[in-house]
Amino acid sequence: MSKDIRIKKGLNLNLVGAAEQTTTKSVSSNVYALYLDDFHGITPKMLVREGGEVKAGEPLFYNKGNEEMLFVSPVSGELVEIVRGARRRILTIKILADKEQQYLEHKTFDLSSAEAADIKKLLLVSGCWPFIKQRPYDVIANPDATPKAIFISGFSTSPLAADVDYQLKGKEKELQAAINALAKFTPGKIHVGVSNAQSSVFSGIEGVEKNMVSGPHPAGLVGTQINKINPINKGETVWTISPQDLVIIGELLLTGKFNAERTVALAGSCVKKPKYYTTKIGAEISTFLYASGVNDDNFRLINGDVLTGSTVKPDGYLGFYNTTVCAIPEGDDYELFGWNKPVFNKVSSTRALTFSWLNKNKKYNLDTNTNGEHRAFVVTGRYEEVFPLDIYPLQLLKACMVKDLDEMEQLGLYEVAPEDFSLTEFICISKQPHQKIIREGLDLLYQEIG
Amino acid sequence: MGLKQKMHELKLKYQGKKMAPAFNAFHTFLFTPDETTHGGTHVKAVDDLKRTMNTVIMALVPCLIFGIFNAGYQHYSALNGFPENFSLFEHFINWDNFILGATTVLPLVIVSYGIGLIVEFIFAVIKGHEVEEGYLVTGMLVPLIVPVDTPLWMLAIAVVFGVVIGKEVFGGTGMNILNPALTIRAFLFFAYPTWMSGDKVWVHGAVERSNEIAAGANLDAISGETVLGFLAQGNTQEMYAKFDLAEMFYGFIPGSVGETSTLLILLGGLFLIFTKIASWRIMLSAVVGALAMGLIFNGVVEAGWIQDYSKFYELMRFDFWKHLIVGGLAFGIVFMATDPVTGSQTNKGKWIYGFLIGFISVMIRVFNPGYPEGVFLAILLMNVFAPTIDHYVVQGNVKKRMKRLKNATIYPKTTEGSAEELKAETV
Numbered sequence: 001m002s003k004d005i006r007i008k009k010g011l012n013l014n015l016v017g018a019a020e021q022t023t024t025k026s027v028s029s030n031v032y033a034l035y036l037d038d039f040h041g042i043t044p045k046m047l048v049r050e051g052g053e054v055k056a057g058e059p060l061f062y063n064k065g066n067e068e069m070l071f072v073s074p075v076s077g078e079l080v081e082i083v084r085g086a087r088r089r090i091l092t093i094k095i096l097a098d099k100e101q102q103y104l105e106h107k108t109f110d111l112s113s114a115e116a117a118d119i120k121k122l123l124l125v126s127g128c129w130p131f132i133k134q135r136p137y138d139v140i141a142n143p144d145a146t147p148k149a150i151f152i153s154g155f156s157t158s159p160l161a162a163d164v165d166y167q168l169k170g171k172e173k174e175l176q177a178a179i180n181a182l183a184k185f186t187p188g189k190i191h192v193g194v195s196n197a198q199s200s201v202f203s204g205i206e207g208v209e210k211n212m213v214s215g216p217h218p219a220g221l222v223g224t225q226i227n228k229i230n231p232i233n234k235g236e237t238v239w240t241i242s243p244q245d246l247v248i249i250g251e252l253l254l255t256g257k258f259n260a261e262r263t264v265a266l267a268g269s270c271v272k273k274p275k276y277y278t279t280k281i282g283a284e285i286s287t288f289l290y291a292s293g294v295n296d297d298n299f300r301l302i303n304g305d306v307l308t309g310s311t312v313k314p315d316g317y318l319g320f321y322n323t324t325v326c327a328i329p330e331g332d333d334y335e336l337f338g339w340n341k342p343v344f345n346k347v348s349s350t351r352a353l354t355f356s357w358l359n360k361n362k363k364y365n366l367d368t369n370t371n372g373e374h375r376a377f378v379v380t381g382r383y384e385e386v387f388p389l390d391i392y393p394l395q396l397l398k399a400c401m402v403k404d405l406d407e408m409e410q411l412g413l414y415e416v417a418p419e420d421f422s423l424t425e426f427i428c429i430s431k432q433p434h435q436k437i438i439r440e441g442l443d444l445l446y447q448e449i450g
Numbered sequence: 451m452g453l454k455q456k457m458h459e460l461k462l463k464y465q466g467k468k469m470a471p472a473f474n475a476f477h478t479f480l481f482t483p484d485e486t487t488h489g490g491t492h493v494k495a496v497d498d499l500k501r502t503m504n505t506v507i508m509a510l511v512p513c514l515i516f517g518i519f520n521a522g523y524q525h526y527s528a529l530n531g532f533p534e535n536f537s538l539f540e541h542f543i544n545w546d547n548f549i550l551g552a553t554t555v556l557p558l559v560i561v562s563y564g565i566g567l568i569v570e571f572i573f574a575v576i577k578g579h580e581v582e583e584g585y586l587v588t589g590m591l592v593p594l595i596v597p598v599d600t601p602l603w604m605l606a607i608a609v610v611f612g613v614v615i616g617k618e619v620f621g622g623t624g625m626n627i628l629n630p631a632l633t634i635r636a637f638l639f640f641a642y643p644t645w646m647s648g649d650k651v652w653v654h655g656a657v658e659r660s661n662e663i664a665a666g667a668n669l670d671a672i673s674g675e676t677v678l679g680f681l682a683q684g685n686t687q688e689m690y691a692k693f694d695l696a697e698m699f700y701g702f703i704p705g706s707v708g709e710t711s712t713l714l715i716l717l718g719g720l721f722l723i724f725t726k727i728a729s730w731r732i733m734l735s736a737v738v739g740a741l742a743m744g745l746i747f748n749g750v751v752e753a754g755w756i757q758d759y760s761k762f763y764e765l766m767r768f769d770f771w772k773h774l775i776v777g778g779l780a781f782g783i784v785f786m787a788t789d790p791v792t793g794s795q796t797n798k799g800k801w802i803y804g805f806l807i808g809f810i811s812v813m814i815r816v817f818n819p820g821y822p823e824g825v826f827l828a829i830l831l832m833n834v835f836a837p838t839i840d841h842y843v844v845q846g847n848v849k850k851r852m853k854r855l856k857n858a859t860i861y862p863k864t865t866e867g868s869a870e871e872l873k874a875e876t877v
Contacts, residue, residue, distance in 0.1 A: 013493075146861035159493075188859065233851070233858035306492045328493065331486050334454050338482030339500035346496035350726040352505040354496050368486040372498020373478060375582055376624030379502060380795040381729055394795060395844055410848040427495045429502055430624070435490045 005193075005228045007215025009388040011423055013159035013347060015306065015328075016365045019265035021166050023276040026288035032075050033094045033282050033317040034060070037310070039071065039130060040439075041139045041446070044090050052079045057104035057126060057258030060093055068143065072127025074260030074281040076102040092317075095282075106256040111177060116184040123181075123249065126258050130320070131245035132182075135226070135238050137446045138417035138439075147239040149188035149230055154202045154243060155195040155213075157220030158305040162265030162323045164243050167276065168201045174250025175243070176205055181253055182246075183207050185239070193225040201243070218388065223420040227389040232415045244323045262323060266292055268306075269365040270299035270327035283318050285325055294327060300368050302326040307422035308435070331369025339372065346371065349382060349427040375430040383424040391415065393424050397434060400441030405448055408441055418442070457481065471574040475581035503586040505727045509718035510590050510785065513708040516701060518555045520711070521598045522547025524704050525654040528672040532692070542702065554654050555707055557602055558593035565606045566592070569613045573622065584623030584630070584791070585613065591631035591785060594708025595778065595826070596638060597651035599658075604645070608637045628833045629792045632826045639826075649675040652704035674704045677776040678815065678823060684764045698775045709781035712774065719784035728788035731797060732804035736783040737774065739808025744770025747816055765816040773812050782825035783808065792833040796843040803839055807832050 036044060043064035048054055054077065059070040073079075075097040083092040106126050109118065120143055123129045134141035141147070155164050168175065183190055193213040194200040202210060211229055218224045222240045232238055241249075244262050251259050260281040267274045272293035279288060285301065302309035303319040306326050310319065318325065341353070347364050348354030356362070383393040391412040399407035418435035425434035457477050464473045477483075478500070487494060523542050527533070533541045566589045567581075574581040592609065612634030617626040639646045650656040653674030660671055677698060680689035693703050701711025709715070722728035747766040750756055756763055774780055787793060787807045794803035807828050814824025 015493075148859040148861070187861070231854065233855045233860075235855075235860040236858050237861075300486075300492060302492055309492065311488070311492070326492075332484045334458070334481035334484050336454070336481055339478075339498060340504045343496050347493075348496045350497050350502075350505075352497060352501050352725040352727055354501075356496075366493040368492050369482070369494070370485045370487055371482060371494050371496045372500060373483060373485065373580060375499045375580075376622070378499055378584070378624045378791055379727075380790040380793070381731075381797060381800070382726075384797060390847070390850070392796065392844055392847055395840075410851065411844070412847075412851060422491055426491045426493065427497070429497050429499055431494065431498065433490045 003211045003229055005211055005213045005215075005219075005225070007213065007219040007224060007228075007388045009385055010157075010216035010218055011347075011349065011386045011427065012157065012216040012360070013307075013366075013426070014361065014363045015159045016269040016363045017267050017271055017274045017326075017328075018160055019162065019267040019274045019276055019324075021163065021276065023263060023278060024288075024291065026277040026279040026283070026291065029097065029280070029283040029287045029317075031080070031094050031096055031284060031317075032073075032077070032280065033092050034071070034074075035092055035317065035319055036090050038320040039063075039140060041065075041137075041443070042069075042071075042130075044071070046082065046090070048079050050079055050082055053077070054079060054095065055102045055104045056260070057106075059125075059127065060095075061090075063140075066143065068121075068124045069129055069140070070125055070127050071130060072104075072258055074258075074283075076100075103257040103259075106252065106258075108253065108256045111180045111253060114181075114184070119181045119184055119253075122252070126252050128245075128249045128252050128258065131241055131249060133240050135223075135232055135240065135417060136414035137442050137450055138419075139446070141239050142237070145237045147186045147188065147237045150182055150186055150190045150239045150241070151222050151226050151229070152190065152192045152202075152208075152241055152243060152246065153220055153222040153225055154192045154200050154210075155220050157217035158307060158324075159217070160265075160267040160324065160326050161220075161305045162263070162267075162276070165199060165201045167263040167265070167323065168243055168247060171247045171250070172201065172204055174247045174254065175201065176207075176250070177253045178246040178250035179205055179207050181249065182239075182241070191225065191229050193220070193222070193229075195220070215388075218386075218420065218423055221419055223415070223417050224388055227391075227415060231390070234409060234414055236414075242321065242323070245321070264288070264318060264322070265324045266327075267324060268299075268302075268326040268328045270294050270296050270329055279318060281318060281320055285312065285316055285318055286314055289314060289325070289327070296329055298330045298332070299327045300330050302328070306366075307426060308419045329365070329367040331367030333369070335369075349386065370431055372429075372431055374432065377430050377432060379429045382427060382429065386423045386427055387420075389416065389420060393421065393434075396441075397421070397432070397437050400437045400444075403441075403444055405445060408445055409449075413438075413441055413445060454481065458484070468575060468578075471578065471580050472571050475571065475574070478580075499583045500586075502727055503583045505725050506587045506722065506785070507590050509721045510587075510594065510708070512714045513594055513711060513718060513781070514555070514559070514590070516711045516714050517594060517598075517707040518551035519543055519547045520551070520701060521554050521654055521707065522550035523702065524598075524652070524674070525550055528653045528656065528674065536697075536702070550654065554598050555593065558596065558598075558600065558605060558707065559590070561602045561605050562592040562609055563589040565609045566613050569610055569618070573618045577622075579622070582623035584617065588613075588630045588634075592634050595631065595635050595706050595781065595786075597646065598654050598707050599651050599656070600638065601645075604638060604642055608634045608641070611637045624791055626791060627837075628830055629786055629789050632786055632830050632833075635826050636830060649673060649679050652676055652706075676704050678765075681765050681768055684761070686764045686767075695772070695775070698772070703776070706778060706781075709778040712780045715780045715784050719780075722784065722788070728784070729790070729793070729800050729804075731800040732788050732793060732807075733783055735801045735804030736787055736808035736811075739805035739810075740773055740779060740783075740812050741770055741808070742805075743809045743812035744768075744773045747812070762816055773815065777815065777823055777825065779808075779811055779815075779825045782811065782829055786826070786829050787832075792836065794836045794839050794843075796840050798846075799836070799839040799843045802843075803832055803836055806835075 044061040063069040077097040081094040132141040277288040421434035616630040616633030656672040656674040810828035811825040
């Protein structure tokens with residue numbers, strides 16, 4: 001029986017510059033790149049040297065921890081550069097794309113009769129496995145584990161985030177194929193959170209448990225849905241995957257090709273014409289950013305949404321998991337008596353001479369200023385108002401900061417990912433880096449226990 | 451934008467130097483910094499600690515202004531007798547009251563902020579962290595909760611003690627166990643008990659006058675007895691003759707500088723609840739707790755379990771709801787109990803914490819006639835117990851999780867199985 005979930009605690013961030021629902025095919029990029037930071041906790045071992053030729057879908061490197069797990073090139077071309085950082089850690093792998101794209105072809109098989117192990121092997125070999133993430137630890141799923149359930153959030157409530165239904169319109173066949181394949185991996189259910197049962201792209205998909213979810217952000221985060229539908233216990237594993245990535249898996253299963261193409265929302269107040277572009281994973285952002293135009297020279301470009309994304313330079317590349325790219329103004333300026341004067345043009349979770357509570361539908365043009373300095377935790381009771389999970393957020397953050405493993409476990413660190421703490425970080429009066437604290441806590445737990 | 455540029459250049463000059471925190475404190479007072487987000491969320495809500503603290507100060511300002519006028523009013527009324535037909539603008543808001551009040555109260559404010567901030571700056575420079583805003587509120591609370599004639603040197607010593615022992619030794623703002631302002635108040639009370647209690651300290655000039663009388667001057671003594679003082683001595687009739695209920699509620703009574711006006715405290719409390727800065731849970735439950743204890747005492751009197759010669763009788767008989775409008779209870783509930791650092795941090799815990807503060811305040815008030823003001827001791831006591839309350843509240847969440855664990859569906863890892871299957875296929 002599907003559940004009807006109403007989220008009450010939360011905060012919708014209405015920002016200027018939501019993407020208009022028209023899609024343009026972006027000009028093709030010359031160079032494509034993979035950021036290794038996208039794959040948290042993976043130690044890459046290169047399979048191709050600089051100068052080597054690869055096809056689209058051909059492996060570039062594998063995971064040292066699990067050699068079956070391959071990471072593939074989104075396009076065919078020549079591996080032109082491996083950018084390394086401190087201690088020769090690989091940061092970026094760049095591929096110069098061929099004019100004519102060649103795909104590595106995998107064998108397709110009948111999904112209804114296929115064995116789970118065969119499908120798993122195909123996903124691992126084809127480079128689709130990294131799309132599947134697991135909790136606990138919010139890392140790429142361990143192929144050896146059996147998840148008790150798989151969760152997919154069928155909509156997004158993040159500020160300026162892409163509209164999933166719009167992006168995936170017409171991809172029902174691929175979605176269904178991917179769902180059929182994933183169903184073999186778990187004895188449990190595949191849960192999909194939808195905001196509208198009729199108009200959702202998942203409305204016609206079979207073999208999933210559709211849960212109606214309503215309410216403000218973070219209702220659309222998969223972590224919120226897991227917590228309300230079937231929370232994770234110690235020792236359990238659940239897998240999560242985003243709808244866009246399901247399409248790539250579905251296409252692989254149907255055609256045997258790894259097609260890195262996806263629709264990306266370009267949004268934010270610094271974009272002149274915010275809209276959707278079809279492009280490929282790892283494409284140069286400049287190939288579509290300047291097609292829409294930018295208003296301002298001093299802007300921040302973000303791979304992902306404004307709460308969880310990562311900063312990228314305008315000459316950077318689309319991240320592996322990202323379906324949104326945002327450009328918002330940098331806030332690197334002082335403001336006279338900014339701490340005590342009445343504020344009308346910024347979002348606040350209080351009413352301390354801040355007036356965003358007056359009009360809930362007003363759109364804001366927020367910049368990247370921190371609006372204050374980093375402080376110790378002082379105020380209490382604020383996070384709870386925007387944090388719908390059945391977890392004590394302040395106490396869990398403090399447990400992570402003091403590295404108390406027992407308490408981290410007991411307070412539910414297994415259930416969360418850093419993104420679940422993005423909204424508490426946004427409203428934090430002490431300007432503490434919640435997502436970083438949670439990430440470090442998860443890493444520590446993984447290292448010590450996982 | 452000359453100033454902005456100039457300050458920015460100075461900031462770069464001081465960067466990495468020892469005095470940087472001191473300079474930054476002034477700089478960030480003028481300008482919110484040009485700092486941008488890196489990692490984590492790219493945008494942030496507008497609220498910061500300065501704004502939060504500033505909101506509390508705004509709620510306190512009416513109490514301070516009232517306290518200034520009341521200091522003058524109490525002094526002149528004690529000398530010349532209370533006016534017959536009291537009129538607000540004729541007898542209360544006038545230049546005489548203001549000048550006397552300002553010259554007695556503002557030095558307290560200046561010493562409190564001056565000494566406290568010097569200590570904060572010294573610690574910030576030594577430890578190399580930014581000057582945190584906690585003292586902005588503490589510095590305002592302190593002059594409001596001390597008697598008007600508190601000698602400045604006493605206050606200075608108490609502030610140093612309160613900031614160093616009450617806060618900095620624990621690691622500064624956000625780390626302290628006890629409310630710093632109440633630590634200062636408690637230090638004053640226990641270090642100088644002869645000065646800080648009795649009926650002479652509450653009205654300006656009373657102590658001086660009694661010294662003069664002792665020296666042989668032929669003058670009338672000034673009585674500065676508070677409502678609770680009257681009650682503790684069993685002089686209820688005398689008290690009602692001097693102050694009526696409205697006066698108690700509006701605050702035209704002797705007491706610590708800023709805590710007499712229940713009306714303004716109520717408005718301040720509503721402002722803090724509306725702005726979501728202070729916890730309504732603590733305030734509401736503390737009021738309920740105080741009323742509950744008051745009702746119990748009233749019931750004891752009603753049931754005849756206590757005789758009217760008992761020294762507790764008059765305070766126990768005092769109508770339960772009147773406890774809220776006399777003494778420092780209302781001020782303590784609104785401005786001290788709601789301190790987020792030293793109070794309970796969980797929502798459930800706040801209910802318990804607030805209730806016990808109100809409950810114990812009235813209990814101390816009644817059972818300790820030698821010192822009838824129990825609220826600060828009650829809050830300090832509950833400060834100590836707040837982490838324990840939170841611990842049990844959080845344990846409730848942990849237990850729920852443990853219970854869920856019994857039904858966990860954990861599947862064994864499939865490595866070995868699948869490897870064998872793969873082998874079988876190849877053979």
